């Protein structure tokens with residue numbers, strides 16, 4: 299049987315005196331998948347991953363990583379795991395080349411000068427490999443952190459907000475790198491605030507809110523389960539456009555001055571396009587929009603925020 303690489307059962311973490319950062323969370327991560335943990339600031343993502351990484355202790359719950367119950371310690375698996383912490387800061391006085399060599403030593407993996415250079419080149423740090431780390435820019439420090447997390451070619455790689463602070467090109471390069479390590483069979487746990495990143499890379503996503511997982515599944519599944527399907531957007535059609543459509547029995551709603559017409563399937567999409575083209579509504583442009591993971595995320599988090607407000 300294919301055992302999960304990570305199994306978390308009823309994990310709870312309390313920070314005294316009164317914060318429950320993680321509240322009875324369970325999930326499992328299959329070998330070779332990219333598992334993405336999403337959620338607003340303070341949802342409990344970093345706490346969860348750092349407990350799984352053996353860096354924080356749980357209040358209760360059981361966790362196994364690579365088949366090992368981590369209550370018995372992390373030492374036996376440390377070398378098989380790679381970690382980029384959210385708050386990664388390199389050693390000021392080491393160059394990236396030295397930092398890679400030092401980290402490889404700590405993890406007792408062989409990494410010669412050539413390997414270190416290749417790794418730094420792969421993360422886009424080639425031109426800064428001999429600079430003192432304290433002089434690296436924010437994005438360059440992040441790239442060094444990513445390089446260090448991969449120095450041991452880990453079976454299980456944790457990346458806590460790896461693309462925060464990276465420029466758009468570097469972000470896409472990292473997406474390629476994640477796909478590449480996944481292609482080698484590495485399991486990746488990815489925390490991010492970029493929903494399009496999760497939608498592109500993740501096989502499975504879990505959305506956390508106030509310490510609980512409120513939705514979980516493949517990105518496609520979540521979009522079809524919670525999303526509102528496809529819509530036609532009439533840009534700038536405004537309230538007049540909306541009432542014109544209402545007069546003709548077309549159900550729609552308005553957001554930011556645009557009129558949005560939901561459609562069920564391709565057939566209805568085609569018919570609706572024809573209908574909208576034949577009636578007198580003024581708009582700047584018309585396009586179709588498929589609900590994205592970001593729409594689902596905002597919908598789920600927004601509705602919970604509303605509930606919270608009502609309760610308070």
Ligand SMILES: Nc1ncnc2c1ncn2[C@@H]1O[C@H](COP(=O)(O)OP(=O)(O)OP(=O)(O)O)[C@@H](O)[C@H]1O
Nearest residue numbers: 313317319337338339340341342343344345346384
């Ligand atoms: N060491 C700590 N001591 C006390 N409270 C903490 C500690 N670490 C985190 N918290 C609190 O626990 C909650 C969850 O924090 P956590 O860092 O896990 O969130 P997160 O989902 O990673 O957020 P972000 O997206 O901002 O990184 C927050 O309310 C935070 O203030």
Ligand SMILES: [Mg+2]
Nearest residue numbers: 343344345384
């Ligand atoms: Mg965090």
